[in-house]
């Protein structure tokens with residue numbers, strides 16, 4: 001059979017590498033990096049190549065599943081959707097909107113359906129109980145940027161390709177391939193930085209692969225970056241190194257003075273006593289940041305999912321602002337994605353706490369409540385108790401704190417429906433599972449990550465394969481759920497939801513143009529000009545046309561539209577980050593809010609060193625890690641990715657000696673939440689006093705139907721994670737957990 005080639009962007013992680021897929025008919029022969037993709041230039045990782053195995057995995061669900069008498073059976077779509085409809089309607093009727101909860105997992109951000117079809121579903125559900133993986137991940141950065149720049153989506157990215165000094169707090173992009181920073185082939189980009197005389201400095205309690213490649217690595221005690229960042233800012237002020245350059249007119253001088261006061265106690269020596277980073281190293285780093293011509297300071301999981309994650313995320317922005325590196329070539333900047341029209345983000349600022357969680361009173365952040373508190377909302381009787389859960393592309397039983405407690409709460413729900421490919425730790429609790437067609441059967445455009453790219457870029461990948469008869473696109477499943485939630489029922493045409501999204505966009509545009517008469521066109525005229533399949537593609541065409549590079553419905557004949565983008569199978573390079581802060585800011589006064597009011601009292605209260613759990617009993621601090629061949633919890637069923645089990649407890653030799661542990665011993669790890677066992681790996685790559693376990697494991701739970709993963713299950717580190725929340729951003733504390741370790 002003749003072979004054909006298809007090109008598509010990998011939908012697995014934020015790097016968004018281009019892939020070249022060789023097919024014989026509908027059989028995938030080979031996947032490799034796409035040499036002609038302008039961003040990744042042939043780079044890809046083992047997970048991208050394994051998309052082939054994901055497609056053929058016999059455990060991947062191909063039809064809806066319905067649970068009957070405790071076990072799953074295959075079912076048709078009509079039956080499954082009708083069952084969802086009748087149960088959700090019944091529960092809502094009996095207990096109100098808040099009885100239906102929604103949890104969205106990470107892969108939603110990697111699909112066109114997630115980018116466009118979640119919002120109507122959330123609106124139709126009208127529940128306060130909306131949760132997502134964001135609150136075990138990046139919400140601190142979203143909240144901080146929301147307050148500083150006016151919108152939680154306005155997140156600056158480091159201009160790694162043009163910087164002189166790249167400072168990384170708590171991220172491991174050599175393994176994660178970057179997060180809130182789309183930069184495929186991160187190692188190649190760092191090599192280029194070093195080759196042009198630049199440096200990378202990493203601050204991390206582990207000597208990760210990123211740290212090993214760095215010019216300098218500083219070990220830091222988990223959860224204490226907030227103090228080190230305060231000390232860096234202290235030095236900037238004390239040594240008169242503050243220079244806001246082109247940003248000066250955008251910052252209230254009062255904010256600068258107040259920030260100076262707020263960090264006045266945090267001398268490098270004071271920070272050293274908490275962080276265990278030598279004071280002279282802190283001073284040296286602060287000077288280097290200030291003196292570099294171009295510098296970008298960046299932080300990720302290790303500065304987000306920690307006790308003062310929101311403050312850390314804000315202080316990192318503050319360092320970039322105080323040194324005039326924000327919105328500057330080689331510093332940090334706002335990407336300008338092709339589908340977001342300039343001015344479409346309203347300049348109304350960012351507020352949280354529009355409602356609160358019922359049991360703990362946690363403030364809503366960006367519409368969400370803390371995923372760490374889902375269990376208590378299910379367990380606690382009363383008005384608004386969660387009785388039913390919809391999960392979409394998520395595995396909260398593995399991803400969120402106090403896993404065993406959440407798992408027990410799920411078991412008691414009245415009804416649960418999961419949109420997912422597998423019967424895993426979470427979906428085994430479902431009454432109905434709705435699987436989308438294979439990842440290779442969907443069109444792809446990165447609605448989220450083009451806005452976080454270190455270079456402006458756009459790519460549309462058409463489906464590589466036709467979906468099998470009877471399979472459904474993700475967007476169709478979400479549209480069905482939206483119809484169900486809005487009372488139109490399981491049988492309604494999913495295309496109507498797509499039409500409504502499009503109609504809404506077109507009406508907004510006409511309104512912004514002063515009405516149809518002034519605009520000279522109607523919404524239907526505009527919609528009639530669009531191409532692309534009914535569904536996400538046609539909506540994308542609309543957004544591209546009115547976006548910053550768009551053809552403006554023919555007014556700018558050289559501009560982008562869906563057809564033109566589709567005609568570039570390797571994507572379109574749209575140039576380096578440009579300086580456009582005045583337009584990008586979404587604060588009502590058009591200014592940068594350097595020291596947001598919302599953070600002032602938290603800043604005044606950071607005196608106590610970060611530590612979760614009972615330190616007197618638990619002398620070690622637990623952090624997490626990622627491995628190249630994993631993707632959170634869900635790709636351990638691919639044999640090629642599961643050859644070695646990296647789910648070990650890393651312990652420093654000094655601690656191992658004191659505890660009498662040897663390589664390969666089993667250790668019992670105990671936190672305030674639970675106790676688990678894991679094999680010991682003794683390594684100097686972890687700092688003394690700290691131990692590390694990867695997350696995403698623990699596939700030996702009864703009922704999991706992932707044969708490869710279950711043979712090599714690992715342990716679920718989130719059993720150990722107590723449900724502590726950084727209230728400012730509703731985000732769980734996942735790192736720096738106090739634990740005791742003993743030979744088991």
Ligand SMILES: Nc1nc2c(c(=O)[nH]1)N[C@H]1C(S)=C(S)[C@@H](COP(=O)(O)OP(=O)(O)OC[C@H]3O[C@@H](n4cnc5c(=O)[nH]c(N)nc54)[C@H](O)[C@@H]3O)O[C@H]1N2
Pocket residue numbers: 013014106137169170171172173175176177178179203204205206208220221222223224225300301302303306623624625626627628629630631632633696735736
């Ligand atoms: N291979 C692979 N890639 C992935 C994923 C995966 O599971 N596997 N997951 C994807 C997802 S969803 C995300 S969000 C990204 C995350 O991307 P990253 O944030 O780059 O990845 P992590 O490995 O979580 O890196 C966090 C680092 O913080 C360190 N750390 C822990 N506590 C602290 C602390 O208190 N202070 C400091 N300074 N450092 C600390 C850890 O040692 C670790 O090296 O990765 C994405 N990419």
Ligand SMILES: Nc1nc2c(c(=O)[nH]1)N[C@H]1C(S)=C(S)[C@@H](COP(=O)(O)OP(=O)(O)OC[C@H]3O[C@@H](n4cnc5c(=O)[nH]c(N)nc54)[C@H](O)[C@@H]3O)O[C@H]1N2
Pocket residue numbers: 104105106107108111133136137301392393394395396398399400419420421422424436474624625631632633634695696717718721734
């Ligand atoms: N202790 C600790 N806990 C952590 C972390 C940590 O570093 N340490 N990291 C946190 C982070 S950053 C994240 S993002 C979360 C991840 O938490 P989640 O997003 O809740 O979990 P995942 O493991 O990513 O599971 C994704 C699920 O989506 C399914 N899936 C994959 N693709 C699709 C799709 O296209 N459509 C549908 N419908 N389903 C799909 C998979 O089968 C899988 O069941 O975990 C968090 N938990």
Ligand code: SF4
Pocket residue numbers: 010011012013014015016017043044045046047048049177184
């Ligand atoms: S680095 Fe990420 S985007 Fe690139 S191939 Fe690997 S999983 Fe896919």
Ligand SMILES: [Mo]
Pocket residue numbers: 106133137
């Ligand atoms: Mo994540």
